[in-house]
Amino acid sequence: MKKIILTGGGTAGHVTPNIALVPELKAADFEIKYIGSKKGMEKQLVEDAGLDYAGISSGKLRRYFSLQNFIDPFKIVKGYFQAKRVIKKFKPDVVFSKGGFVTVPVVYAAAKYGIPVISHESDITPGLANKLSLKKTSVVCYSFPETAKHLGSKGKYTGSPLRAELFEGNPEVAKKMCGFTDDKPIIMVTGGSLGAENVNKLVRDALPELLKNYNVAHLCGEGKLDETLKNTPGYAQFEYIKEEMKDFFAMADLIISRAGANSIFEIVALAKPNILIPLSAAASRGDQILNAKSFEKQRFSVVLEEDGATGEDLVNKVNELYANKDKYIETMKTSNFRGGVDAIVDTIKELAK
Numbered sequence: 001m002k003k004i005i006l007t008g009g010g011t012a013g014h015v016t017p018n019i020a021l022v023p024e025l026k027a028a029d030f031e032i033k034y035i036g037s038k039k040g041m042e043k044q045l046v047e048d049a050g051l052d053y054a055g056i057s058s059g060k061l062r063r064y065f066s067l068q069n070f071i072d073p074f075k076i077v078k079g080y081f082q083a084k085r086v087i088k089k090f091k092p093d094v095v096f097s098k099g100g101f102v103t104v105p106v107v108y109a110a111a112k113y114g115i116p117v118i119s120h121e122s123d124i125t126p127g128l129a130n131k132l133s134l135k136k137t138s139v140v141c142y143s144f145p146e147t148a149k150h151l152g153s154k155g156k157y158t159g160s161p162l163r164a165e166l167f168e169g170n171p172e173v174a175k176k177m178c179g180f181t182d183d184k185p186i187i188m189v190t191g192g193s194l195g196a197e198n199v200n201k202l203v204r205d206a207l208p209e210l211l212k213n214y215n216v217a218h219l220c221g222e223g224k225l226d227e228t229l230k231n232t233p234g235y236a237q238f239e240y241i242k243e244e245m246k247d248f249f250a251m252a253d254l255i256i257s258r259a260g261a262n263s264i265f266e267i268v269a270l271a272k273p274n275i276l277i278p279l280s281a282a283a284s285r286g287d288q289i290l291n292a293k294s295f296e297k298q299r300f301s302v303v304l305e306e307d308g309a310t311g312e313d314l315v316n317k318v319n320e321l322y323a324n325k326d327k328y329i330e331t332m333k334t335s336n337f338r339g340g341v342d343a344i345v346d347t348i349k350e351l352a353k
Contacts, residue, residue, distance in 0.1 A: 002028075002352045003090060006051075007035045007106040008098030009042040009058070013262040017120065018098050019049045020161040024345040030352075033090050035083060037102040048242075056082040058102040080105035087113055093352040094118065096344075097137070099129050111136035116351040120344065122160055122261030123287040124294060126150050138351060141344050143261055144294060156347060159340030160265040167270070169250030177244065178236035178251075180215045185322065188252035190219040196258055198306045199277050200224055203256065205311030210318065211235060217248060254321060256314075259288035259295075259303075268300050269339060271332040273325040275302045275317050277309070299331045 004025060008014035018034070025032055036042040038055035046053045057078040083106045087095075095110040097103040097119040110117050120141045121130050130140065140151045143160040180186060187210065191199045200220050203210075210216055211234045218237040220226075225237055241248055249255075249270055257263055259278035267274045276295065278288035295301040302321045304313060321328070 001031050002094070002349075003031045003033070003092040004348065004352070005033050005035055005087065005090065005092045005095045005106070005110070006098070007095065007103045008100050009036040009040040009102040010100035011260075012041070012045065013122070013260050014098045014100035014103075015042040015045045016163060017122070017161040017262055018096070019045065019051075020163040020339075020341055021096070021345060021348075022049060022051065023164065024341055025348070028345060028349055030348075033086070033092070035086060035102070035106050037079075040102065042102075045242075054086045056086070056102065056105065058105070076101075076105055080109055083109035084112065087115065094348055096120070096348060097130075097133065099127050101129055103129050104132050107133040107136050118344075118347055118351060120158075120161070121147055121151070122265075123147075124290040125285075125287055127285075127287070139347055141340065141347060143265060143340070144291075146290075146294060156343075158343035158347065159336070160262060161341045161344055162266055162269055162339035163246075164341075165246050166249060166266055167246075169246035169248070171247065171251035173244060174217070174247040174251035177238075177247075178215070178217050180217075180234070180236070182215070182234075184213065184215045184234065185253040186215045186217060186251055187254045187256060187318065188217045188219070188248055189256045190263065191221055191258050196221065196277075196279075197224070199256070199258065200226075202277070202306070202309055202311060202314050204229065206314040206318075207232075207235060207311075209311070209315045214254075214318070214322075217251070219248070254318065254325070256318075259292040261287075261291050264291060264295055264301070265339075268295070268332045268335055271329050273321050273328045274300075275304055275314075275321055277304050277306050280305070280307050298335070299328065300335065301328075 006018040034046045034051045035054050037058040057075045095117045116138045118139045119137045122143050124144045124146045140154045141158040148155050189203050215234045222239045255272045255274040259276040276292040278292040292303045296303045
């Protein structure tokens with residue numbers, strides 16, 4: 001039996017792609033261990049998936065000034081030695097890294113023991129963790145064709161690993177959870193696993209107009225429920241959905257989303273007409289803007305920039321999208337973004353030899 005360590009953390013986008021690989025890895029007779037941060041949200045997700053979890057110390061990799069920048073290097077060094085102990089005991093044949101700040105000490109520890117490392121980059125341009133790990137990585141799998149120029153000879157186009165259960169949703173389960181009983185088209189709103197304040201505000205500003213013609217299922221993030229909107233007919237809000245996410249996808253006629261790569265590849269694979277509201281350049285490294293522009297260019301998505309956007313703008317975009325939804329569905333169905341699990345697992349098996 002071969003052994004593999006999976007690592008990734010910080011957001012669900014760095015965890016769920018790892019979990020998507022698990023059924024095929026088990027079928028290929030791999031023993032799996034997961035390394036994440038001691039206090040990260042990934043711990044619960046990984047343990048719920050039935051995987052053995054090892055938590056290590058981790059520091060956040062920031063591009064801006066913070067006093068924590070003087071403390072976190074020590075956390076990263078501590079995490080490196082903790083990762084070395086886990087790796088020395090488990091003796092993996094290969095490591096797969098999905099990104100996020102916790103992965104850097106794991107990748108460097110694996111390289112110290114001569115263990116091959118495969119990483120995966122979901123965004124068009126590599127994130128900071130993957131950039132820091134590039135020299136220690138044997139292969140970098142990627143989702144966007146545009147990413148190839150950033151990776152050189154180590155790059156390998158595989159697509160994004162998507163969970164098989166995404167395609168098995170039951171819309172009636174989600175409708176019952178939301179209390180939707182009429183035939184209005186349903187909009188699902190998601191800002192990612194941590195929610196998105198600006199998206200939430202835009203949607204709630206637009207709600208009086210949207211509810212005239214649509215039902216709205218709003219996944220707004222932990223602590224971001226609006227109690228004043230409780231029991232509003234046609235509007236259902238949730239902090240976070242996990243097991244039933246596949247059912248919410250199946251229920252949705254339209255989706256409003258941030259432009260995190262994993263989420264948008266799921267949306268396109270499911271051929272769901274969508275509006276992307278990328279995180280602004282002022283609040284990020286701009287990766288979501290590039291992701292969204294790529295999907296807009298390919299006619300998979302309608303894009304609404306959050307800077308200066310109003311509820312009225314969102315309503316107009318929704319109506320425009322719904323009127324042309326069939327064109328978007330057809331274009332998405334002709335794409336080749338159906339998931340990269342097989343290609344990634346084949347790469348893992350090759351390096352594990």
